[in-house]
Amino acid sequence: MRGSLLVTVTLGVLAGAALAAAQDEPITVGIRTTIHSAVLGEDRDLQISTPAGYARSRGRYPVVYVLDGNAHFLQTVADTRFLAGQGLAPEMIVVAVATSANRGRDLSPPTKNEADLKDIPGGGGADRFRQFLVSELRPFIEGRYRTEPYRILIGWSLGGLFAIHTLLEQPDAFDACFAISPSLWWDNEAEVAKAERLWRSRVTSKNVLYLTHGREYNGIPRSVQSLTRVLGRTAPPGLRWEFEYLPKDGHSSSPFRAIYNGFDFLFQGWGLPEDTAIPSPAELERHYARLTEAFGFPCRPDEMRINGMAYALLGRKRIAEAIALFEYNARLYPESPNVYDSLADAQEADGRLDAALENCRKACRLAQEQSDSRIETLRMHLERVSRKVQER
Incomplete structure (x- = not known):
């Protein structure tokens, strides 16, 4: 009896393990790597995600740079991915x-x-960090991946302050900036004063700025509202901007809603x-x-969206x-197997079997x-x- 029980339990464990091995498949959204920065004198950790079909395509893609990456990557x-898929x-x-x-x-x-330096000892290094992003990280990414010359910067809190500082100091570094609950109180709202001085000179801009704050009691709402008033008075021609108040969010939760809304505004x-x-x-x-023409890089529809519309027409017998x-x-x-297989479906429905066979x-x-x-x-x-071809 004991031996039978042992065999039964062992077989059950083995069967369970085999079932788990057969069914389990990791879901991978990216890689983790490091880059050495000569500017900063240290290694920096990165998380990178390419579009789901990147390996099968020849396309080039805009790049989103996210600060506080460990918190906001996923x-x-x-x-x-959701917005592109839709x-x-x-x-x-x-x-x-x-x-x-x-x-x-x-x-x-x-x-x-x-x-400020009592609150944040060692602060003040934003210009060196921007140099790292522009002169080291950007060439690293653009050398390893197929990218379009369109770059988006996302920063929250101090990262939002950095985004505004970068927009003012080096506007061509990023095409679009999301400044989420930015700490514009820093240095007695010096970035707000700088924006007004700069924009009063009526410089032109091709940038996009998405600016937010939530229900916060930390000096951020007052300073962000100061910048919003400056934008209303002196925003340079060509700058597309939006401020959004997030009444359901506090400081820590605001990125969850703001990142999505920022993309929604940008696109x-x-x-x-x-x-x-x-x-x-x-x-x-x-x-x-x-x-x-608006974004400055070749834009095209999502493959699967077009596929779905075409199948909808096919289902309605609108074959041509x-x-x-x-x-x-x-x-x-032209590099996608799916587009030729789908075209073959329609040609098959139209009785064009030779063309369908070629595309299959x-x-x-x-x-x-x-x-x-x-x-x-x-x-x-x-x-x-x-x-079908043989049976004709």
């Missing part, structure tokens, strides 16, 4: 910079207020209206041409329109080259179309 990745923003690379060890030193500008007009007819390729080309959208998708994403073969060839996990499904489609 949320920023989730927001960028067709409301481009896909983006997220680079999170850990700033915990020397946070006060790195994120605060020089100050003449001795009380206003990116998405296609969902309450109108499915657009034609010509309409899509015009829409994304306008976005390209569906084929036109599938072909448009194939022109945009192309899909399988690309999937093989890319070690695509969907290759068996693609092969099944190829076999089905091959049989």
Whole structure:
């Protein structure tokens, strides 16, 4: 009896372990790495996430640089992927910079207020940290990844102060800045005074600024409102800005809502209206041409969004329109096995079996080259179309 029990328990444990091994699969959103900074004289920790289809594509992507990266990396990745998947923003690379060890030193500008340095000993190193971001980190990222020349900086609290300081001192360093509950009280609101002096000279700007604070009792609301009034009076031509009060959030919780809302503001007009007819390729080309002109990098729709619209047309038996959208998708994403497999579906429905067979073969060839996990499904489609061709 004892031996039988031991065997039963052992087999149960082994079966459970085998089941777990068969079912468990890690969900990976990025990597952790370090960069040595000669400017700062130290190594800095990074977390980097590329879009889900990055390895299979040849595309280039805007880059989001997130300060206090250990706290805000996962949320920023989730927001960028969700918005891109909904067709409301481009896909983006997220680079999170850990700033915990020397946070006060790195994120605060020089100050003449001795009380500031009592609160944050060693503060005042923002210019050196900006030099690290611009002259070391940015070339590191742009050398390793396929990037577009569009850069977004996200900072909260002292990081928001750093974002405003960077916008004023080196506006071409980042195209867009999210200053979330920025500590503009620093140095007796010196950054606010600097903004007014600079913007009164009527410099032009191509930047985007998203500015927030929540329900806070720490000097931040007063100083942010001071900057908001300056913006209202003297914002330079071309600066697109928005202030948003977050009544449901305090200081610590404000990044959760503000990061999403900041992207929503930045990419206003990116998405296609969902309450109108499915657009034609010509309409899509015009829409994304306008976005390209506005953002300064080649903009294109999400592959799976176009795929979904084309299948919707196919389901309504509007086959010619569906084929036109599938072909448009194939022109945009020539490296994707999926676009050719989907086009083959529509051609098969239209009775164009030779064309469908050619695109099934192309899909399988690309999937093989890319070690695509969907290759068996693609092969099944190829076999089905091959049989139809033989049976004609």
